[in-house]
Amino acid sequence: MGARFYFYMSTCLCVTSGLLCVVLVVFWNWRWRGGFAWDGTEAQFNWHPVLMISGLLVLYGLAAILFRVPWGWSQKKRGWKLVHAGLMLAALLLAAVGLHVAFDVHRSLKIPSMFSLHSWVGMSAVVTFGWQWFLGLVGFLLPCSAPQLGHALKGIHVWMGKAVLMLTLAACVSGINEQLSFALDGVSADAYSSLPAEALFANTLGMLTVAFSVLVFGILSKADWRRPEANTDAETAPILLREEAT
Numbered sequence: 151m152g153a154r155f156y157f158y159m160s161t162c163l164c165v166t167s168g169l170l171c172v173v174l175v176v177f178w179n180w181r182w183r184g185g186f187a188w189d190g191t192e193a194q195f196n197w198h199p200v201l202m203i204s205g206l207l208v209l210y211g212l213a214a215i216l217f218r219v220p221w222g223w224s225q226k227k228r229g230w231k232l233v234h235a236g237l238m239l240a241a242l243l244l245a246a247v248g249l250h251v252a253f254d255v256h257r258s259l260k261i262p263s264m265f266s267l268h269s270w271v272g273m274s275a276v277v278t279f280g281w282q283w284f285l286g287l288v289g290f291l292l293p294c295s296a297p298q299l300g301h302a303l304k305g306i307h308v309w310m311g312k313a314v315l316m317l318t319l320a321a322c323v324s325g326i327n328e329q330l331s332f333a334l335d336g337v338s339a340d341a342y343s344s345l346p347a348e349a350l351f352a353n354t355l356g357m358l359t360v361a362f363s364v365l366v367f368g369i370l371s372k373a374d375w376r377r378p379e380a381n382t383d384a385e386t387a388p389i390l391l392r393e394e395a396t
Contacts, residue, residue: 153374154220161215164365167358168208174355175203182348183333190258198251199325205244206275206318207359211366213237214311217377218369227377235283235291242283245276268324275317282310312370319363326356 179186179196186200187193216234217227249272256263263269289303330352334342342349369375 157218157220157369157372157375160365160369161219164215164362164369165212167362167365168212171208171355171358171362172200172204174351174358175200178348178352178355182351183329190255192255192259194251194258195255198248198255199322199329201244201248201251202272202318202325203322203359205241205248206279206314207322208362209237209241209244210279210318211315211362213241214315215366215369218372218375220375231290235286238283238286242276242279245279249273249276266324266328268321268328271317271324272321275314275321278310278317279314282307282314285310312367315363315366319359322359323356326352326359 179200183196184193186196188197213234216237217230252269253263255261264273285303286307289300289307330342330349334340334346334349340346340348345353
């Protein structure tokens with residue numbers, strides 16, 4: 151069994167755990183947190199963890215490992231860069247809507263915003279992600295981007311990408327714990343410390359986010375699974391630069 155077998159096995163586990171994260175966070179908020187709405191109530195807030203985990207964690211993580219897919223190595227990198235940038239933009243938009251949901255509900259219910267460690271870490275993840283996507287746009291996408299600029303920004307782009315994933319994982323785990331603490335506060339039979347069904351389910355969701363992130367980091371850190379660099383002008387030229395007619 152070669153390196154490609156282990157790559158596809160790891161990727162399959164990564165995709166599966168990511169999809170399970172999305173399914174579990176939707177079920178948690180539908181089954182225990184009152185479902186979904188868009189009316190300024192707590193039911194609207196339930197969109198926040200769904201959007202954040204779906205976009206900022208899962209979609210972001212899958213977009214990050216896109217270049218590791220071996221069957222795409224023989225194809226032009228420009229197309230893969232466009233797909234990568236599009237997935238990242240979709241993840242950023244989902245995160246932005248998720249932030250709007252949280253602030254909107256807090257304002258409607260007169261709850262203070264940005265007071266917890268979860269909110270600080272989460273905002274740091276989104277802001278860092280925004281800067282990373284902007285630098286990617288400037289360095290790799292615009293027609294005016296010089297290849298030298300792309301080379302100079304590549305290391306920063308990769309480093310910020312890993313930082314976003316770490317911050318997102320911290321925000322997800324702390325957010326799940328914070329939500330359970332608020333929802334199951336007290337000394338009743340449903341208290342968090344008694345580990346009722348909801349707490350057990352949400353803790354499982356938290357461990358799945360950890361597993362997904364570990365798999366993404368593992369795939370990204372494996373040197374044998376990196377796309378070979380062509381080191382040609384065609385590969386380093388800005389993506390949106392119109393190709394010459396052949």
